[in-house]
Amino acid sequence: MDFYKRWFLAAFLSMECLAAVPMLTEDWTAPGDADVYSRLLDVDVIQPARVPDVGPGHKARDDYFRPVQEAHRDRDVFFDPDTGLRVGPRRPARRRFDEYLFAEELVDRLVPEGSRRLAVVYDQSIARGGEVESAERKLQELHERGLCALAYCAQAAMVVVSRDRERVEDLYRRALAMGYLPRDRVRVRPKVFQA
Numbered sequence: 001m002d003f004y005k006r007w008f009l010a011a012f013l014s015m016e017c018l019a020a021v022p023m024l025t026e027d028w029t030a031p032g033d034a035d036v037y038s039r040l041l042d043v044d045v046i047q048p049a050r051v052p053d054v055g056p057g058h059k060a061r062d063d064y065f066r067p068v069q070e071a072h073r074d075r076d077v078f079f080d081p082d083t084g085l086r087v088g089p090r091r092p093a094r095r096r097f098d099e100y101l102f103a104e105e106l107v108d109r110l111v112p113e114g115s116r117r118l119a120v121v122y123d124q125s126i127a128r129g130g131e132v133e134s135a136e137r138k139l140q141e142l143h144e145r146g147l148c149a150l151a152y153c154a155q156a157a158m159v160v161v162s163r164d165r166e167r168v169e170d171l172y173r174r175a176l177a178m179g180y181l182p183r184d185r186v187r188v189r190p191k192v193f194q195a
Contacts, residue, residue, distance in 0.1 A: 053098040076118040084125030087141040143189035
């Protein structure tokens with residue numbers, strides 16, 4: 001899947017401005033693991049630590065995302081959680097908070113009001129066989145929370161969110177211009193413009 005992640009990031013984003021938060025659920029086992037990840041995806045890793053297994057709003061989780069909010073606040077960020085993006089009010093069934101990035105974190109801290117940042121989330125939590133419908137629900141929820149969002153639905157989804165509608169619209173147009181991408185797999189919210 002790292003090839004898919006790298007392809008998406010390179011096809012849609014300015015790589016020199018991109019930072020990554022791998023959202024590890026286990027520590028890297030070798031000293032060079034962060035460098036390997038960085039080279040595989042061609043991204044700058046800004047948070048190589050393991051994500052704490054606590055829910056949104058917990059101090060340890062807020063501290064974990066502090067580099068995104070402070071030192072790298074002007075950069076686009078790729079989030080790579082084990083499972084994906086959680087948008088609904090329900091918590092994970094197994095209480096594995098470390099496997100998810102939560103919509104409230106995007107809204108409250110990672111893509112704050114006034115930000116032009118694009119946040120890209122690798123999302124394996126979309127329903128198999130219902131990828132597009134699952135992505136549509138997530139995009140609608142994000143839109144209701146004040147974010148513009150785009151999803152490319154393949155075996156796993158890549159969900160892009162921003163406060164900057166023009167940036168999301170630009171990505172949508174770019175996706176539609178790629179003749180080899182199935183148009184029915186590219187979704188966007190709000191749906192109020194023509195490509």
